[in-house]
Amino acid sequence: MQHLSSLILCILVLSSLQSVRAQQSFAEDNLEPAQFTEILKESWVFLKDETDTYLTSTSTKGEFETTPEFEARVTKERQLYGIKIGNYVKEQKLDTRTFGILLKAAPHAYNADKQVYMVKCSVQVEAPYTTPSVLTYVPSNQFLRLQDTIVGGYRTSMLRLNFEPYFRWTIERPVAMEAKEGQSDLYFRVRVGIDITQPNLKKQALLRIVPTEIMLTNTRKGTVYWRQEIR
Numbered sequence: 001m002q003h004l005s006s007l008i009l010c011i012l013v014l015s016s017l018q019s020v021r022a023q024q025s026f027a028e029d030n031l032e033p034a035q036f037t038e039i040l041k042e043s044w045v046f047l048k049d050e051t052d053t054y055l056t057s058t059s060t061k062g063e064f065e066t067t068p069e070f071e072a073r074v075t076k077e078r079q080l081y082g083i084k085i086g087n088y089v090k091e092q093k094l095d096t097r098t099f100g101i102l103l104k105a106a107p108h109a110y111n112a113d114k115q116v117y118m119v120k121c122s123v124q125v126e127a128p129y130t131t132p133s134v135l136t137y138v139p140s141n142q143f144l145r146l147q148d149t150i151v152g153g154y155r156t157s158m159l160r161l162n163f164e165p166y167f168r169w170t171i172e173r174p175v176a177m178e179a180k181e182g183q184s185d186l187y188f189r190v191r192v193g194i195d196i197t198q199p200n201l202k203k204q205a206l207l208r209i210v211p212t213e214i215m216l217t218n219t220r221k222g223t224v225y226w227r228q229e230i231r
Contacts, residue, residue: 028099028100029099029189030100030102030219031099031100031102032102033102033103033124033125036192037127039099039194040127041128043207044128044134044136044207047196047205048133050084051133051134055203057077058073058078078201081198082198085196085197086197089197094193094194094195094196098212099193099194100191101159101191101192102188103125103188103189103190104121104186104188105167105183105188105216106122106183106186107119107120107180107183115170115171115172115173115176116168116169116170116171117168117169117170118168119166119216120163121161121163121188123160124158124159124160125158126156126158126159127146127157127158129148129156132204133204134204134205135204135206136207136209137209138159138208138210138211139208139211141230141231142162143161143162143211143228144159144209144214144230145159146158146159147160161188161190167188169225171226175225179218179225182218182221182223185218185219186218187216187217187219188216188217189216189217190213190214191211191213192210192211193210193212194207194208194209194210196208212229213228213230214228
């Protein structure tokens with residue numbers, strides 16, 4: 001009887017853990033732009049602080065330091081820097097996590113003859129700007145880009161979709177009508193990863209925002225109208 005009770009308890013604990021993980025996964029797949037900005041900035045601040053410290057400590061040879069001693073110290077500092085970055089990546093699970101950012105989609109006009117729906121998305125996501133020690137970067141792709149801009153007199157960077165000015169969605173009329181009816185819940189969801197590993201650091205660290213997938217979805221119904229992997 002005691003063995004059975006222990007088994008039931010283990011099953012309940014595992015079920016609870018799976019439920020928590022599912023909730024966390026769902027939350028990270030439905031982030032508002034400002035929520036993703038905060039996550040991104042946390043990684044950027046960590047990376048910038050560690051990179052600034054490393055570059056400052058290894059920029060010049062000490063007055064009483066021989067060249068071999070300096071080179072050995074640089075190697076040791078570089079290894080320590082890599083360990084700190086690696087530990088942060090593991091702690092934050094950046095090597096396995098992807099984040100789904102919700103960007104409001106606005107149906108514009110449907111061409112019934114060509115069965116093409118023009119859909120607009122003007123939402124932008126604030127991202128950390130590039131500094132002398134950290135370059136914020138989005139690999140070249142068809143759907144997501146990083147653009148420098150000025151907001152309130154301050155320089156900043158914005159993530160935005162590449163649709164100029166509309167996304168041309170080829171879709172049959174009944175589905176287009178359904179999407180129009182549920183337009184208040186119509187979003188582009190862009191899944192991205194954050195990569196702060198530094199295998200080839202020289203004078204500037206790299207924070208990569210890596211898009212992996214984009215879809216057009218009704219978030220309330222859970223309907224996915226269109227999906228595309230990003231490579």
